[in-house]
Amino acid sequence: MSVITTKQCACKWVLRHQHKLKQVARACSLKVKEAFGFEEFRTYEQYDSEYSFRYQDLTTKLADPTQLRTKPEVSELKFGQIFTDHMLKVFYHKQLGGWQKPVIIPFENISLHPAAKVLHYAVELFEGLKSYRGVDGKVRIFRPDLNMQRMNLSAQRAGLPTFDGVEMIKCINRLIQVDQEWVPHSEGSSLYIRPTLIGIDGTLGVAQSESALLFTILCPVGNYFASGSDSVSLLADPSYTRAWPGGCGDRKMGSNYGPTIRVQTTASSKGRQQVLWLYGPDHQVTEVGTMNIFVFYIDENGDKVLATPPLNGLILPGVTRNSILQMTTEWKEFRIEERMFTMADIIKLLRTERLLEMFGSGTACIVSPISSIEYLGDLLHIPTIEHTNPLYKRIRDELFAIQYGHIEHPWAQVIE
């Protein structure tokens, strides 16, 4: 039998009426907006938890020293298998006025209602970014603002609550600080950051989730380039489609990835490392595995061109893609094009010996050179790694230098 205390009663009253209190607070802040004509007007008191949580409210509960795990050898790390000692959690409950206070806690399992929407309708989205220990020992994070923008776009598409990206970055930075010893000390390695947002309403209706959980976990990853297999061979099978117009292929939602696993397994069984995703009857080239794709070629006038498919709804707007486009545009050495190209275009470029390089781009490996494509029974040979001073390597070296602090650059922010 439970004894109901006054404190519990008071708590219950607040829980039951909190949404009303929040409504009053929101009405006030709307009036302020009207009075000042500011769209973004907000102060500490008026900060609306429906709009976002705040870094200021973050509390940290450190793991007991006996709970801390031993750190593995960097050389033995496999992607995503070992996690750090802490995690970040922020709940959203519409009934309680929206976002709750963020907490950093010891890494733990999540307990969910068996009807939680994420488990039935894949109401889930995630991000992937990295922090790096630089040559000066400082830890840097690469363009997190772009990941937060993208995460909010995914949240919108999934009908999940959005938040203030700046506040989230501050919380993530604090988490990295707490687990900073997990950022590997060897160059080429990094700490992978996985922010995730799930719909957790324990109700089976296919409807907007009124509660959500935003969490972030971290895992150290080894030196991608030390693993040997550098260039990749692809399977391009037009019978599979990753994304389509009006779909969600341009959002990092979990539901895009589960269905690719079997196709990837098929590719592996044929000795191909990745899938080249095609779209439409003309076999447009869209992405490679979970990377954006670039082709470097010589056009009919003899000019060099770097091309990548445009953000037409089928393409995930990669942070690395964006960085490569920005960087190479500044070089002013060749033409940059965001345009669609087909397998027929690739074959024509190969026949006329005008195809120089093809590579994938993504946070995991920066750039991944492509050496061959299996397409409709043929194995197309791509000469990416056969040039003396390949473009893919220059791009990789330049981004690498920024990430590991060899050169100071606004894209790599030091976590103090």
Ligand SMILES: *Cc1c(COP(=O)(O)O)cnc(C)c1O
């Ligand atoms: C994450 C991802 C990318 C690469 O994005 P980055 O921000 O550069 O890591 C490309 N394509 C797909 C399908 C992805 O999921």
